[in-house]
Amino acid sequence: MTAEHDQALPVGTRLGDYRLDAVIGHGGFGITYRAFDTQLAKFVAIKEYLPVEFAMRRPDGQVVPRGGRFADDFTWGRERFLDEARALARFRHVHIVPVLRYFEANGTAYTVMEFEDGSSVAQLLRQPHRTLQPDEVRRLADGLLAGLGAVHAQGFLHRDIKPSNIIVRRDGMPILIDFGAARQAMGGRTRTLTGVLTPQYAPIEQYALEGKQGPWSDIYSAAAVLHHAITGAPPPDAASRVGTDPYKPLATSYADRFDANLLAAVDRGLTFAPDQRPQTVEAWRVLFGAALPVAEDAPTERLASTPSMAPSVAPSGAPAGAPRLGGVSRDNADHMPLPSAPTTNGPAERRPRLGLWLTLIFVALAAAAVWRFQPQLREQVAGPPKVDTPTVVTDTASPTPTPTPAPAPPTSPPATTPTTPAPPAPTQPSAAQKALVEQAQRAAAEARATFERADEVAKAARAMAGEARIVAARAARPDLENSERISYDGGASYLGQVANAKRQGLGVAELANGERQAGDWVDDRMAGLGTVRLADDTRYSGQWREGQSTGLGVRERPGKERAEGRFVGGRLEGLAVRRTLGDPSTVQGGEFHGDVLDGPGIERVGERERYEGAFRGGRRNGYGQVTDAAGKMQLGRWADGKLVESAP
Numbered sequence: 001m002t003a004e005h006d007q008a009l010p011v012g013t014r015l016g017d018y019r020l021d022a023v024i025g026h027g028g029f030g031i032t033y034r035a036f037d038t039q040l041a042k043f044v045a046i047k048e049y050l051p052v053e054f055a056m057r058r059p060d061g062q063v064v065p066r067g068g069r070f071a072d073d074f075t076w077g078r079e080r081f082l083d084e085a086r087a088l089a090r091f092r093h094v095h096i097v098p099v100l101r102y103f104e105a106n107g108t109a110y111t112v113m114e115f116e117d118g119s120s121v122a123q124l125l126r127q128p129h130r131t132l133q134p135d136e137v138r139r140l141a142d143g144l145l146a147g148l149g150a151v152h153a154q155g156f157l158h159r160d161i162k163p164s165n166i167i168v169r170r171d172g173m174p175i176l177i178d179f180g181a182a183r184q185a186m187g188g189r190t191r192t193l194t195g196v197l198t199p200q201y202a203p204i205e206q207y208a209l210e211g212k213q214g215p216w217s218d219i220y221s222a223a224a225v226l227h228h229a230i231t232g233a234p235p236p237d238a239a240s241r242v243g244t245d246p247y248k249p250l251a252t253s254y255a256d257r258f259d260a261n262l263l264a265a266v267d268r269g270l271t272f273a274p275d276q277r278p279q280t281v282e283a284w285r286v287l288f289g290a291a292l293p294v295a296e297d298a299p300t301e302r303l304a305s306t307p308s309m310a311p312s313v314a315p316s317g318a319p320a321g322a323p324r325l326g327g328v329s330r331d332n333a334d335h336m337p338l339p340s341a342p343t344t345n346g347p348a349e350r351r352p353r354l355g356l357w358l359t360l361i362f363v364a365l366a367a368a369a370v371w372r373f374q375p376q377l378r379e380q381v382a383g384p385p386k387v388d389t390p391t392v393v394t395d396t397a398s399p400t401p402t403p404t405p406a407p408a409p410p411t412s413p414p415a416t417t418p419t420t421p422a423p424p425a426p427t428q429p430s431a432a433q434k435a436l437v438e439q440a441q442r443a444a445a446e447a448r449a450t451f452e453r454a455d456e457v458a459k460a461a462r463a464m465a466g467e468a469r470i471v472a473a474r475a476a477r478p479d480l481e482n483s484e485r486i487s488y489d490g491g492a493s494y495l496g497q498v499a500n501a502k503r504q505g506l507g508v509a510e511l512a513n514g515e516r517q518a519g520d521w522v523d524d525r526m527a528g529l530g531t532v533r534l535a536d537d538t539r540y541s542g543q544w545r546e547g548q549s550t551g552l553g554v555r556e557r558p559g560k561e562r563a564e565g566r567f568v569g570g571r572l573e574g575l576a577v578r579r580t581l582g583d584p585s586t587v588q589g590g591e592f593h594g595d596v597l598d599g600p601g602i603e604r605v606g607e608r609e610r611y612e613g614a615f616r617g618g619r620r621n622g623y624g625q626v627t628d629a630a631g632k633m634q635l636g637r638w639a640d641g642k643l644v645e646s647a648p
C-alpha cells in the first residue's frame with residue numbers, strides 16, 4: 001500500500017447509506033472510493049477530502065490537521081471542497097460525471113458521484129502499443145468539447161483535464177470526472193500542496209500562482225490529452241517550452257493518419273502563449289471543421305441557481321466574462337434575449353424597411369458633407385476651434401489626402417461681424433521626425449510584448465521555486481531511507497541519500513564557508529530541484545542541471561534584489577523579471593543575457609517613470625518611449641542610458 005492508501009478507510013466502512021467497497025483513486029488532495037448505495041442498490045463513487053501533506057487520519061477514523069499550524073489551511077480547503085461539490089451538484093450533462101450529494105463526516109467532507117463503469121483514457125493508453133483510432137479520437141474530442149462547453153457556460157473551469165480524469169464508458173461515451181478547481185485554490189493558498197497540476201497536461205499559466213486562467217487553459221489540457229491519444233505520448237511539459245520550444249506540430253507528422261483540420265486544431269490548442277490559443281470552446285470547435293459534427297445545444301440541466309463559491313472574484317486582468325473559480329456570474333450580455341426574427345419573409349415586406357435605411361443613410365451623408373465643407377457653419381455651432389499644442393502624428397504611413405471639392409458659393413453675403421483671427425496652422429513634423437516616432441513606437445510595442453512573455457516566465461519560475469523549496473525541506477528530513485552522513489576534508493559535509501558511494505537522491509550539503517545546498521542529487525551533483533544559500537546570503541530556488549543553478553528559478557539577495565526567470569549557471573539568461581530595492585526601486589523585465597537586460601524590455605523606476613524600448617548591456621540603448629508620473633510621454637532614441645534624439 002502507498003502512504004495515501006494507508007490513510008484510506010477500511011473496506012466495509014459505513015458512511016450513512018453507503019458501504020465502502022474499494023479504493024479506486026488517490027492523490028495529494030484526497031481519496032476516491034467505490035461504494036454501494038444500500039438504499040438505491042447501486043454503486044457510486046465517493047471522494048474524500050484528505051490533503052495528506054497537512055492532514056492525517058487517526059485510528060478512530062477522524063481526519064485531523066498535522067499540527068496546529070495546518071489547522072486554518074485544512075479548514076479553508078474543506079470549505080472550498082464543499083463549495084465545489086455544492087455547485088457541481090446543480091447541473092447535469094451527458095459528458096460530465098453527475099454529483100449526487102455531499103456531506104461532512106469524520107471531521108472531513110465527502111462528495112458522492114455516479115460510478116461510471118468503464119476505463120479511463122489513461123488505462124487505455126497504458127496498453128502496449130496503444131493509440132486511439134481516428135474514429136475514437138474524433139469521439140473523444142467531440143465529448144471533451146461538449147463537456148467543456150457546458151462547464152464553461154456555467155461559469156466554471158475544470159482545471160485538471162488529463163487522461164486519468166476522463167472515463168470512456170462501455171458504450172464509448174467519454175465522461176469528465178474529478179474537477180480540480182478546489183485543489184488548485186488550495187495549492188495557491190498554501191504553496192505547499194503537491195499534485196495541484198500534471199506537468200504534461202497543464203498550460204504555463206497554471207504553473208504560476210497568479211497566472212490568469214480561463215477557458216483557454218482547459219483547452220490546452222484537452223488538446224494535450226488528444227495529442228497523447230494520437231501519438232501515444234503527451235506533449236512536452238509547458239515549463240520545458242519556455243525559450244526554445246521543442247513541440248513538433250502534429251499537422252506535419254501525422255497527416256497520413258488523421259484529418260488535417262483535427263491535427264491543426266490540436267496544434268492550435270497547444271499553443272504556448274495563452275492569448276494565442278482559441279479563447280472559447282466554440283472558437284476551438286470551428287477549427288476542427290468537418291472532423292467533428294456541428295455542436296448541438298448542450299444538454300445541460302440546471303437544477304437550481306448555483307451559489308457563488310469563494311473566491312468569486314476573477315483574477316486581476318482576466319478577460320471579461322472569463323469563468324471564475326466556482327462562480328456562475330457572467331456578463332449580462334450573455335443573458336440578453338436576441339432580437340426576434342421577422343414574422344414575414346416575402347420581399348414585399350422588406351422593401352419599405354430597405355427604403356427607410358437608404359433614406360437615413362443619404363441624410364447622414366448629406367449632414368456629414370455640410371459639416372465637412374462649411375467651416376463657417378461649424379464655427380457658429382461648435383464655437384471657435386481650441387488652440388492646443390499640436391499632437392505629433394504617429395501613423396506609420398501618412399494617408400494620401402483626398403482632393404476636397406470647392407464649396408458652392410454662399411447664397412448670402414458673408415457676415416460683417418468681426419471674428420477672432422484663426423490661429424496659425426501647426427507646423428507639420430518633418431519626414432525624419434515621423435520616422436523617429438514610428439521607430440520609437442515599434443520599439444515600445446515590441447518591449448511591451450516581450451515584457452508580457454517575461455512576466456509569464458517569472459510566474460512559472462516562482463511556482464518552480466516553491467516546488468524546489470518543498471523538495472529541499474524533504475531533503476533535510478533525518479528519516480530518509482538509505483541516508484548517510486559523509487564528511488570531507490576542509491570541513492564540508494553531506495547528509496542524505498547515497499548510492500554506489502555517491503550522493504544520489506535527496507540530501508543536504510554544507511561547506512565550511514557556510515554555503516548550503518539542499519535538494520535532488522545525481523552522481524554527486526545537484527540535478528533536478530533544490531535550493532542553495534551562498535556565503536554572502538544570496539539564495540536560489542529552482543531547477544538545477546549538472547551542479548549548476550540552471551533552468552527556471554528565483555534568486556534573492558535579501559534587501560537588494562529579487563530575480564525571477566530563466567537562469568544558466570546562476571546568471572539570468574533569457575526571459576526574466578528583476579527587481580532591485582532602494583530609493584527608488586527598479587523593475588526590469590524582458591530579454592536578459594549575461595545577467596543584464598539586453599534586448600527589448602521595460603524598466604520602471606519607482607513611481608517616477610516607465611521606459612519601454614531597447615536595452616544593451618543593461619542600459620537604455622536604442623529607440624523607445626518614457627512615460628513620467630504625470631502621464632507625459634517622450635519618444636526618442638537613447639544611447640548609453642541618455643536621451644540623444646527626441647520627437648517633437
